[in-house]
Amino acid sequence: xxxxxxxxxxxxxxxxxxxxxxxxxxxxxxxxxxxxxxxxxxxxxxxxxxxxxxxxxxxxxxxxxxxxxxxxxxxxxxxxxxxxxxxxxxxxxxxxxxxxxxxxxxxxxxxxxxxxxxxxxxxxxxxxxxxxxxxxxxxxxxxxxxxxxxxxxxxxxxxxxxxxxxxxxxxxxxxxxxxxxxxxxxxxxxxxxxxxxxxxxxxxxxxxxxxxxxxxxxxxxxxxxxxxxxxxxxxxxxxxxxxxxxxxxxxxxxxxxxxxxxxxxxxxxxxxxxxxxxxxxxxxxxxxxxxxxxxxxxxxxxxxxxxxxxxxxxxxxxxxxxxxxxxxxxxxxxxxxxxxxxxxxxxxxxxxxxxxxxxxxxxxxxxxxxxxxxxxxxxxxxxxxxxxxxxxxxxxxxxxxxxxxxxxxxxxxxxxxxxxxxxxxxxxxxxxxxxxxxxxxxxxxxxxxxxxxxxxxxxxxxxxxxxxxxxxx
Ligand code: ATP
Ligand code: MG
Numbered sequence: 001x002x003x004x005x006x007x008x009x010x011x012x013x014x015x016x017x018x019x020x021x022x023x024x025x026x027x028x029x030x031x032x033x034x035x036x037x038x039x040x041x042x043x044x045x046x047x048x049x050x051x052x053x054x055x056x057x058x059x060x061x062x063x064x065x066x067x068x069x070x071x072x073x074x075x076x077x078x079x080x081x082x083x084x085x086x087x088x089x090x091x092x093x094x095x096x097x098x099x100x101x102x103x104x105x106x107x108x109x110x111x112x113x114x115x116x117x118x119x120x121x122x123x124x125x126x127x128x129x130x131x132x133x134x135x136x137x138x139x140x141x142x143x144x145x146x147x148x149x150x151x152x153x154x155x156x157x158x159x160x161x162x163x164x165x166x167x168x169x170x171x172x173x174x175x176x177x178x179x180x181x182x183x184x185x186x187x188x189x190x191x192x193x194x195x196x197x198x199x200x201x202x203x204x205x206x207x208x209x210x211x212x213x214x215x216x217x218x219x220x221x222x223x224x225x226x227x228x229x230x231x232x233x234x235x236x237x238x239x240x241x242x243x244x245x246x247x248x249x250x251x252x253x254x255x256x257x258x259x260x261x262x263x264x265x266x267x268x269x270x271x272x273x274x275x276x277x278x279x280x281x282x283x284x285x286x287x288x289x290x291x292x293x294x295x296x297x298x299x300x301x302x303x304x305x306x307x308x309x310x311x312x313x314x315x316x317x318x319x320x321x322x323x324x325x326x327x328x329x330x331x332x333x334x335x336x337x338x339x340x341x342x343x344x345x346x347x348x349x350x351x352x353x354x355x356x357x358x359x360x361x362x363x364x365x366x367x368x369x370x371x372x373x374x375x376x377x378x379x380x381x382x383x384x385x386x387x388x389x390x391x392x393x394x395x396x397x398x399x400x401x402x403x404x405x406x407x408x409x410x411x412x413x414x415x416x417x418x419x420x421x422x423x424x425x426x427x428x429x430x431x432x433x434x435x436x437x438x439x440x441x442x443x444x445x446x447x448x449x450x451x452x453x454x455x456x457x458x459x460x461x462x463x464x465x466x467x468x469x470x471x472x473x
Contacts, residue, residue, distance in 0.1 A: 041074035056157035276309030300353035360384030
């Protein structure tokens, strides 16, 4: 406390950089108070400045504070190299190989610290044949670091000590005008990194701000460049959209910009399946709501929802070809996941959870004997049940099923016993003797009703078998 007071009285630590080209915006103009910066980010900028380095809060956090929003996290940019940052903070670690960053830990909070980078011109040896930057890890100064950032609103540097903002590209005025504008020539910048097209969509949708016309214009003709981006990075960006808390707006914006088409099969699925659209929109809205209430959301649940109607379509096709329901379901799931993986690198671990949620849908329809009790004990019952509620809300299955499970979960033993549907054991024997009937071919509009495997098949594929194939996380 005394140290902090002395520091304020004695004046700010020495700086080594010129700020000639930056507009310095004082607190009296922008009004962002030091107290709005997280504890960890303040500690990091204070610590680095005391050690003689420049250090600022930068990027999304400054932008969000100017827009009156709560920042997701706080990033710091500094003149110190990663090793120098490590030396100042004991609880920190260097991450990344080519592009090194330092994570500094303060309890739960992790502050990401990056060293000022310099802008590498497109056409350099460090770009691929499309102009995409392959390396972006040369250290530079604050001005160069500002120029390599994407949007003017993302290139503002806030000094928590002086409470001043340094602005090299007019980002302050743009932010005040609620405008998202690319720094430099948008076409060149998209060529350097096509993911910026998706960032433009995500940030404008999430923040409810306008995409500058010159920034938006080249996107329609440059979207093919996204094919050239590593799949893991695309997945990252798609996940950021879906988990932004504004996934519905993001998807609508992608649609408006015609960016969804042929971009990612997953997004094609979202937009172009009339039958699944209602279900998917409900799932996205539900996710946005959970995020706004600070509830956890699972990417596996979301991907399971996005691909559900693809799985159903593949399953129906296999039924039409005479395959047996449970086997057809396993094959349909694998087929859809393989197709999806070819474009977007959904991790195998996530696949396993998605399959569990999908397979549980079948079991949720079985309400007799011991089955509902066993299902309740499944670790992922809640996810399967939430998924069922979405199917009910979209009209795919009868609301009664959701209501039944809602009551069954909390009912007394007596009530549960009353609720059970009559065991169709008598049928089993009869069916066994009957020649196997080809399963009904489910029409696309009526899949839910056809989703229960016939008893005869359940016997050959007992539940324990289905479960044993599912790794539990
Ligand atoms: P969010 O609120 O989603 O975190 P953000 O703008 O902070 O938004 P990050 O991905 O956290 O997004 O990136 C932090 C900063 O790094 C950005 O504000 C921007 O200055 C810079 N940046 C990120 N991605 C790029 C990119 N593809 N090209 C140029 N600069 C980028
Ligand atoms: Mg950020």
